[in-house]
Amino acid sequence: MSLPQRLVIATRASRLALWQAEHVRDRLRTLYPACAVELLTLTTRGDQILDRTLSKVGGKGLFVKELENALLDGRADLAVHSLKDVPVDLQAPFELCAVLDRADPRDAFVSNRYASLADLPAGAVVGTSSLRRESQIRSRFPALVVKPLRGNLDTRLGKLDKGDYDAIVLAAAGLERLGLGERIRSLLDPADSLPAAGQGALGIEIRDDRDDMRAWLAPLVSADTTACVLAERAVSRKLGGSCQVPLAAFAQIAGGTLSLRALVASPDGTRIVHATHTGPVEQAEAIGEAAASELLDAGAAGILRELLHNEPD
Helix, strand or coil: CCCCCEEEEEEECCHHHHHHHHHHHHHHHHHCCCCEEEEEEECCHHHHCCCCCHHHHCCHHHHCHHHHHHHHCCCCCEEEEEHHHCCCCCCCCEEEEEECCCCCCCEEEECCCCCCHHHCCCCCEEEECCHHHHHHHHHHCCCCEEEECCCCHHHHHHHHHCCCCCEEEEEHHHHHHCCCHHHCCEEECCCCCCCCCCCCCEEEEEECCCHHHHHHHHHHCCHHHHHHHHHHHHHHHHCCCCCCCCEEEEEEEECCEEEEEEEEECCCCCCEEEEEEEEEHHHHHHHHHHHHHHHHHHHHHHHHHHHHHHCCC
16 A cells, blocks of 8 residues: 555634644654645634524534535545534545544533532523533423523633623533643533533544545544444434434443443423443444434434424524
């Protein structure tokens, strides 16, 4: 196999996205010292639309389209994503060819006045960008007020610091990657706030005709993280998962066995359906599909029908 001479990474322009792309760049430079690895920084529609929630403007695919265009026209060889932002129904001519080691997958509670969700008084305002988080917070703490929170990480923290919110809930991995771990007051146990499919993992997207890229990126692949996110994304795929659906899926591996927890909720948190499945790591995708079937049979089908019926035009 010939070694790469020049690689261009497509990335969003946010500070966190740049950290992620630079992390992959540095890994590639270590693997291929003679290769020039460059970044192509792009602004996506998801970065531009900040006055509405993702569920109302087309979902997470808004964060990948411009990067995919750069892959298509040859301006970039690979695109680096936070995996939870990558649609589960990725279509040809694209493929997710590498999933890297996962960082902390948990949600983080951030506040300047309170130590945890349980410490917040009735009526306190909590900000989050995700229906998944919102539904689980509403279920456990119905006296709290949950309001949408958009923007990049620095923007969200700025809104908290201005007093627009009493607390916000963010992905722990993003805060830690940007050296903002000290802002975390407490980490939410997955039993209380089940993570999104792929949360904490980085994924690399390429064109599916780039056999050379697939081979060059193979050393970056984490087998365990790949298996976990295969199971998690299988749940989301079978349920038609999108930003319109409060859906969570989180897998862990111990001793060759993969354990998956998943849930579907109504946005107001009054109904939550849970499923748990385990099995051999090699059957990750089948485990995810089985968990999705269990959720549907247990009542998720009705929740999804209502969400589809109420979906904005």
